[in-house]
Amino acid sequence: MLRILDPEGRLADGMTAEIAGELVDFAPYLSTSDAPHLLSLYRDMYLVRRFDQESTALQRQGQLALWVPLTGQEAAQIGSGRAMEAQDYAFPTYREHGVALTRGVELSEILRLFRGVTNGGWDPRERNFHLYTLVLAAQSLHAVGYAMGIQRDQLADPSLPQAASVAYFGDGASSEGDIHESMVFAASFDAPVVFFCQNNQWAISVPSTVQTRVPLAKRAEGYGFPGVRVDGNDVLAVEAVTRWALEHARTGRGPVLIEAYTYRMSAHTTADDPTKYRLSGDEQEWRTRDPLARLETYLRSAGLANDAFFEGLAGEARVMASDLRAAVLSMTAPDLESRFAAVYAEPHPLVQEELRFFQQYESGFADEGKHA
Incomplete structure (x- = not known):
């Protein structure tokens, strides 16, 4: 499993890994000394966690019909989202609030969907971020079809910028037939698509150990394209791996499967009770791998951030939460x-x-x- 920043916030010595028989140096894809970039990664993770907390509270107060939390998966989403270029197109499930943030989607637009006042929430063409897909794994088919369309557009007009699509899905969706069919088509046509699996350990109440006997990244071997397992709580590693994978796909070398190994710290949705099927000890163990705490430790130890930065960010988050609440309460349902x-x-x-x-x-x- 590839890791750049360990749970104690220390940089790993080596930044190379063997992927599908090829030794890949991830140093060119890293930004470990770019202070503004690192601070922006932390800011995105912090704000989207605060957004998640506020949205959960709004649902509990009856202001949202449902909410799908992401706490614990901030690094996987922000790291992969920030790796994309403007011309790339993301196909989310229903939990990719962090990716939405990186693509410039207004967070209040996501809440319009969960309040039930819209059928979609935003125009996907404006940000190259598709509407949420509630049908499990269906977005993988859409992502491969879109990637095949990119291929044909570029053949017709080679001046178009190189682009790729990204299919987000979870370990539960990996058991769906749509994922298999998507990977068959992607491999057959060398489609410029990155399959990004957030393995958060649980398909609602079924653990990933029941779903697969090998790391999910290894499944890529059966389709004939690279698969890489990355520490999904390490935002630097996720960003670097996704940058490499997108470059691989864009340049005509075919699809890549990324398994971001992480943990869902909260319920599957606000209609779920995780205490019924998992141990509190597991959750406590994963709290020591918190992606925000990990990056904060590195930022402080490297002298890239001080108390003033974190205090200012906390104030920004409070304002954001207040504005979100006001926006939700002002939303009126259509006739x-x-x-x-x-x-x-x-x-x-x-x-x-x-x-x-x-x-x-x-x-x-x-x-x-x-x-x-």
Whole structure:
């Protein structure tokens, strides 16, 4: 497993790894001495964790229908998101709030989706960040299809910038047939796609040890393309590996599978109770590998950040949380009747019949109120 920054916040001595029989030097893909960049990585992780905490609180107070936490996975998401270029296109699941942040998506737009006031939340074409995919693993098919489209566009117009797509999925989704089919197509056509698996140890209540007997990264060998396992709590390693993988894909060398080995510190969703299926001791052990604490230790020991930086960031996060709460409370739900018009592009007789039934049902309550 590739690691640049260990849990104690110390840089590893070597920055090379053998991947698919090739010795890769990750030094050119690292930014260990770029203070502004390192501080921005920490800032992104800190803000998205605060966003996660505020969103969880909003759901518990009945302001969101559901929430999908990401605490513990900040390094995997921020590191991979920051490795992408503007022309690359990301296909998320429903937990990639950190990637959304790196792509410039307004965090309040994500909450519009979980408040149920929109069918999407943002225009994916503006940021090259697709809408959240709630159907498990379906986004992997979309990512490969998009990557094959990139290939054809570049053949027609070689002046286009080199680009790749990134398919985000979890260890649970790796057991879905869509992932297998996606990797078959990607390998067959050398599609410029990076499969980014956040192995957070749990597919809701099923541990990854039940899903696979080998590291998930090794599955890439069966399809004939490189797979690499990286410490998903090490933002520097994740960023470097993803940069390398994207370069590999963009330059016509085919797909790459990245397994970011991390841990889901909270519930699968706010409808889940993880105490029913996992031990608190495991969670406590993973807390010692906190991706934020790891980078903070390095920043302080290297003299790249002081108390003023962290205090200022805490203040920025409080303002962000307050603004998010105000934005959510100001969101109004669309008229329910308008939802019937969003099912199909053209009027549909069955939907129209259901709309008439709903209108009749609602009118019954109006009559009841009149008599009262």
